[in-house]
Amino acid sequence: MRILFTCRPAYGHLFPLLPLANAARAAGHDVVFGTGEAFVPRVRELGFEVHRVGIAIADAEAEARRRHGEDAGFLDVGITMFAELLPRATIGDLTPLLPKLRPDLVVYEQSDVGAGALAQRAGVPAVSLVIGRSMPPQVLALAAERLAPIWQTPPADAMLGNACIDVWPDSIRDPGTAGVPKVFRMRPTPYDPEVPLPPLPADGFVYLTLGTVAFGATDVLRGAIAALSRLPVEVLVALGPGDPAALGPVPERVRIAGFVPQAEVLKHAGAVVHHGGSGTVLASLAAGLPQLVLPQGADQFANAEALTTLGAGTALVGAEIRIPAIEAAARALLEDPEPREVARGVAAEIAEMPPPEEVLGELVSWAR
Secondary structure, eight states, rough: EEEEEOOSSSHHHHGGGGGHHHHHHTTOOEEEEEGGGHHHHHHHTOOOOEEEEEEOOOHHHHHHHHHHHHOOOOOHHHHHHHIIIIHHHHHHHTTTTTHHHHSSSEEEEETTHHHHHHHHHTOOEEEOOOOOOOOOOOOHHHHHHHHHHGSSOOOBBTTTTTTEEEEEOGGOOGGGGGTSSSEEEEOOOOOSSOOOOOOOOOOOOOEOOOTTTTOOOOHHHHHHHHTTTTTTSEEEEOOTTTGGGOOOOOTTTTEEESSOOOOHHTTTTTEEEEOOOOHHHHHHHTTTTTEEOOOOTTHHHHHHHHHHHHHHHEEEEGGOOOOOHHHHHHHHHHHHHHHHHHHHHHHHHHHHHHOOHHHHHHHHHHOO
């Protein structure tokens, strides 16, 4: 079977697809990718056939702000980006490619909805992969209205379509998938870049990351480092593509790394302080670790709220993100056994979810 995977050119959009894509390749399926220009070389390095499809989120934001003005609110800019510019760019690039690629199945990460809409027009089975939590109902309604013209027949969910792969365990499941007719449940399986494990502090350290997008929030990162250095623990900071020089000198008990094999790092950590990206939330839960979330954008605020409600962590938002508050919250997280117990319960739940290899078989049968 030929399977086309599509995603935005961003790590947080590509990485969630890779466990399933790797499983498909290992099973002998013909796997091809479509993504934005900046990530074409990265996907090719992973050994996949890849084609340039769609534009980057930053390019869509620049065009949306040009249309609405620099002072425009998030709602106007975000809806224009994700419900108009991004899907139409994907459709524009993929329309001449689809007849040549002739996929038997299309798998798109949920923001790349143009691929799902075009697959529907072509009569190709398509399934979205959930990579974040749902937008508020009023935002979803606006997005659905703007997305309606790209679909031949409006699906159950304007972004997720009529079928989706849901990676959230029941205890913290997003209600957004409830209306999708066909839902495949899949264990959240982290993809770790093939980079060496850095020298780790003694087990029980605090793992600090702002991911691969919010890593640029250097003031927040510096503040978190300063706060955590006041605690009697060592700290490992993962910057991803960030520049360590931007942080300046760091305290003695703090180690700085770039990309790390996060799943392996989490096996040795005692707590996680991070931005609230879905990948890090789920990986930390799978490791049974309590979390302190410092959300910076996108669905990170919803993830922070869900974790807090669950009792597996806590969050500081906006003006609350100050050095004394981070110190106090992290200290409480290390000393209070309850968030850790909740997280361990979710870890056991995640371990029981179907792995990508099993879900792949279900997808192939469904598509056929």
